[in-house]
Amino acid sequence: MLWVGVALLALVSAGCSNSNTSGSAAYDAAPPQAAQNNAAPQEKQGQGNTPAAVQPVQQQERQLVRTATVDLRSDDVLKAIGEVKNRAQAAGGFAGQENSTKERGTVTVRVPSAELDNLVKNLDGQVGEVTRSEVRSEDVTDQLVDVEARIATQKASVERLRVLFERAGTTAEIAQIESELTKRQSELESMQRRSESLKGKVALATLTVQVSTVPIAPPAPVEAGFGSAFLAGWHAVVTVFKAITVGVGALLPFVLVLGVPAAAVIYVLRRRKRVTRTNEAA
Template sequence: MGRPVLWVGVALLALVSAGCSSAKDSGTSAGYNAAAPEAATQKVAPQQGNPQEKAPAPAAVQPVQEQERQLVRTATVDLRSDDVRKAVSQVKDRAQGAGGFAGQENTTSTYGSVTVRVPSNQLDTVVDGLEQVGEVTRREMRSEDVTDQLVDVEARIATQKASVERLRVLFERAGSTTEIAQIEGELTKRQSELESMQRRSESLKGKVAMATLTVQVSTTPLAPPQEKKAGFGGAFAAGWDALGTAFRWITVGVGGLLPFLLVLGVPAAVVIYLLRRRRVTRTNEAA
């Protein structure tokens, strides 16, 4: 009898302790809830009392930081130099010194043209340094913003990667030969599209990273490119030029066919003449 009474006493003691703990937690929670509005009121009160201390609205909501623009930069420079080959060599040396490399080159004793690739952030420095190579007669720089294209391509790449992964999972779970063939064909197609997008992205990034500089060197100043005339006069001039070009091509074509006409056309005309004469003679004899 003693042990059951002891266990009952222990159980009653545990229940009483749990009740006291719950009451204590409830009281603490209620006190915290009651104090919270008061604390909030105390925090807001100074701002309401002094409007000048209010934080400006734009500071509360920071705008999304604009993405850095991705620019494809190109430049064209015309130089006049007495030594064309030396000037072209100096242009290539300056490009390599800036971390770039030389591309297409066409050089004679009186004219030279070279295309180099330099880091985009070094393009202005390289172009400015060309004044020490020769006399700058023309300088043109352009920038093309490809940020939207890169963002679009990267988004497509991410989507295509997810699609390829889903197809790979389905390929592993395929049970029949037909399912395997269908999924494998679609997986190959999407993988090819993904690789094409990745090459497009790498190409754009390469153009952004490395600017293209074309330098033309001549012993005499090069004539600047003529601007296209707009309006009726420009259209008339363009049409007249087109007519002259067409006439020249027709003349060239006739000149090319004339030897064949002389070699083949004259004998053919003689044969036709003899055949007709013979036919007329036979007709007269029959009559």
């Protein structure tokens, strides 16, 4: 029995080795097209593992609200302000608030955001001497995306309520749905106005130009420290004390007009009460 088992094990081993050899030989003898087909899944799998960083990524255009402030020195303030307004209109914008005298003036204009840098650059030397220039940008992309998403959701909600309004059968249902529909329609219009306002600020930048015959002093830098904090606190105390003094001064006439007669009446009543008690005791 031992020798029979050994013989059977040898036959099984030989059969397995022959099958492996035949499989390898068949793969080697296969035509190139078959070899390419066998390799294709591996290549596709390799392509699937390609890092995402290699693939191009589209970046969303950022929505920026741009504002600028420019200080100009010019011998003719009114002429300089007029030139600023003309340049803003030539760039496709318009003039806003204006406040000017012969010595000092301020004008605010709205221009396309793409033209802001060129307009600020051309002011120096052509309109006056630029003593200070500041340009700021605020990213409102997330706000616009959020508002647009809310608008889409609110529109869908309004449409659903309109369908329910058409299917309402009783007067109570009609009144309830109409009230809710009016409320949501008002919220939708508010969101749309918010979106239009943001888009308007993005499309048109705000430029404020201050013109003076003498150089305008730049704003003093704020120094952080114990001394500045103490001065700020002291100014706050003085402001509060002045407010209290003004309040007392405003109330004093009422006290004199109404308080003195009231005190006199109370004194007379108490004196009469004391006299009555004395007489009763006697």
